[in-house]
Amino acid sequence: MTTTIKSLLIVSVLGVLGGCTVVPGSHISNPPGWFSEDDGVEAEALSDVVEVHEISTAILQQTEQEGPLMPPPELLEEPADYDYQVGPGDVLQITIWDHPELTIPAGSMRSPSEAGNWVHNDGSIFYPYVGKIMVSGLNVTEIRDLIADRIAEYIENPQVDVAVAAFRSKRIYVTGAVKNPGTYPITNVPTRLVDAVSSAGGITDSANWSRVILTRGGRDYVLSLREIYEKGAPQNNVLMRPGDVINVSRNEDYKVFVLGEVVNSQSLPMGRNGMTLAEALSDSGGLNERAANASGVFVIRQAAPDQEHGIDVYQLNAKDAAALVLADNFRLEPRDIVYVTAAPLARWNRVLSLVLPSVTALYMGSRADNELQDR
Template identity: 35%
Template sequence: MNFPIEILRWRLVAAATAFLSLLLGGCATGLQFNSQDSQGKAEPPPPTEMITEQLIAAEKQASGRPAEQDLSRLMVPNPPPYAIGRGDILSIVVWDHPELAGGGMTAATAAADASGMSASVNANAPQPGFVVDHLGRIQFPFAGLLPVEGLTEEAARALLTQKLARYIANPNITLRVQSYRSKRVYIDGEVKQPGLQAINDIPMTLVEALNRAGGLLPTADQSRIAVERGDARYRVNLRDLVQKGINPGNIMLAPGDVVRVHSRDESKVFVSGEVVTPRALTMHDGRLTLNEALGETGGISPLSGDARQIYVVRKTPERTRVFQLDARLAGSLAMAESFELRPKDVVYVAASPLANWNRQLSLLFPGALTNAVGVTNRQ
């Protein structure tokens, strides 16, 4: 008979259950940190901050301050006209005096250039015209060395007219920039045509630079556009600007600026633990709420998840912060929708005490619960 053997199995399962209950009685089922400093000493775990309406309001206020300060330095509502710089090539025509064209620049050449025919000329090939030298000057017949750096086309034309008026009665002069080579910006990242963009008579705003680069790619993150100017670095969030009613066309680029459009893949949030489908999520133009992150992963697992223990782990330059949400409380879903995640955040849903007990029992006594269920079925 197998009856005594079955009784023995039941007693073993009961003893194992009692032993495991004592073992797990003092164990925490939530998120635990075991960290050490450089000397090998155990460091205290970071404090857990409960997600409340007050905490959400404080986080929004803290995250909104730096962007406003940076953007105020980039805004130029009324950009000045283009100023001639070193390396630019000027097209100068003195009407009725073709002998003053110089450098192969004739009235016919100027007319053809005005019609747009010179657009196909290779930029590296020598072009007719008057090149502004390294000292910001051009050399013109009768006028000699003429300083034009920093002048607009109108101001340079008036200066040249004043010089030639000593030799020519009522000179009629056409002066304009034929080739813009003194000022450039660099566009990099998630755009169709990255590279150098020359600043011309059209104001080089951020929107203009992105359009000249072919526009943003579908993988571009509109909330993470970096403008590097010298040692300063500014972060531009196009989405927030539009929502606040600020025209992005007022962001004026300066010569030498570097614009980098970051990819959405760089702004991921990781969801793990007791959810239906743990995975990495891509933020939507820099925005992803805790509620959206849980929804896109299928929600909390109904079999093993603990709705009381939803954690968000965030690494900051100062310290590691741990936020906790108790989804059983009234208004928790509204707070989860208002709590905005940041890139590289880790969302973790802890297992319920029953799920932890089942897993520990399976590790210590493999097949014990299965044998117990089999005995019950045979009875």
Template identity: 40%
Template structure:
């Protein structure tokens, strides 16, 4: 992972050099040779424009629950499994209702479903329960007891839910298993039952693992913005993992007052926020047209990364930066002037660039060069 991030940063920085060289020296021809990869084929260049940031803006409005989840909740029925304990009441027949006496709970004296999916009941013997609803079990008991009891009146419930569970792990108040019961268990319900996610949790990317497949869900959008489309009906065997936010950071490098890492936490920062937290750009050495954000692309993309460029020679352009929301592991870089100096040292900088955490070292290296 560390090597891939190093490679991404190196390629991104090289692309910034090529972009800045073209934008600041029109018509110039660079005659030096480099052994680096053809960066222009590996990255996409995007200027940060009003149209770009507007296309990313989303109204902070909640969204209703999906039709799929509504249908699933309406059709939900709990089906009994091995390990469940059934509570069976036969009215007017206390010897069948509570043979262990009244001093013990229904979970202690109830009928436990065995590993083969059946339980034993007086008079009628083994009764199949696995995969059936309590109403289906009640009807079978009524039919079979009718041979011994006149018009039996029976009620069946689950005294202890032991058969089906979901697992919560990671940055939650109390990692634990939660039983699947007759009441449908949604993602919101599960998180609420363990006391919500910890402050150090990554609310933007939690993971639902089901049958060998993983789905990424934004708990932030669900809990903070009311986007109920993120909610899910949990199923037996689901694993819900809430990761830590320790890797939720951006690296700010180049001609800023305090280069380094900025943790994002659960609140997203804008480009302007990141520059401000780094002490602002160095007005003596920074190139106002060379503020770049290097962002890795999806592995399925033909391009390794996208490089976004912000030109703040007009100070009003900082308003665009205040609308450009950074993502975890973005690299913000402010180039130095003159750009020709950067072009000369880029081939020496690429093998030694390191991030995150040592951004200030790389700046010193460049100055030494």
């Protein structure tokens, strides 16, 4: 072997020794706050961007103590006494007992909504002897007293009854992963989130019932049907208001991404009940036993807006398989990135795979030249 070849081999070995800087692909190597089983001490102080947390029983207990998802206070404000207020488009059914001539009969060919008194766009109705009455913004009790007071000039001790035959002035909109998306009226019976979803036929199999978006007054609020059904949290069953838009999210819109040293790197849609770290790893074929660093299983998550740092990194040390019980209790959030870093030996092998072909080619070429010279 010539001196040139020996020099190339030495340079190659030195390159391998510094392989961490040229290793192909990505990996996480000693991030700020790395929890190492070997030394038990954080490598360095947390940076301004990344905050690292160990997935342990302590963090799981902290998650359990957080309690149910609570809507913002403005959604919890409700009137002391709910009473429907009439508006333009509604149809009123007005009855004056013992005076059938003043009541428009519905008959067999017309329903009460067709035969009733329609509230005009200016909020008024017309009634015999009474004339034009402004009823918009009033409840049926107030309308009944108003008509009885005015018609008393013509009828002694009138017995008046008022009911809403058709609710048309106030509506809510239900969209997304429900069986019958559409527009639904608000009636004299209080309509809550569960009522609105039930009116739309309930959620479909593709629904993410943990994420229901309520749009009100130009703002979006996140509610959870799961909190209502499974945890009995009535706070999420908010009272609907006219103009509310309810969108039940779909599972395929919320995914987690599993990357790194797993059998199948892929994106996974979150199921109706969410997804745990163990489920994400299992659905991706598990860790690549030949290349994965079992102590470096990470969940990378964008920090909450009110946090000073930008990224939360949760680390699971799975060298002991019993730690996977922690993974089964660690719940993922939409757009989480699960990353399994490579073991040091696997990174060395990648560097060798880059260097050795070049060295081999040079060696074979030099050997061929030597054979020609010997001839």
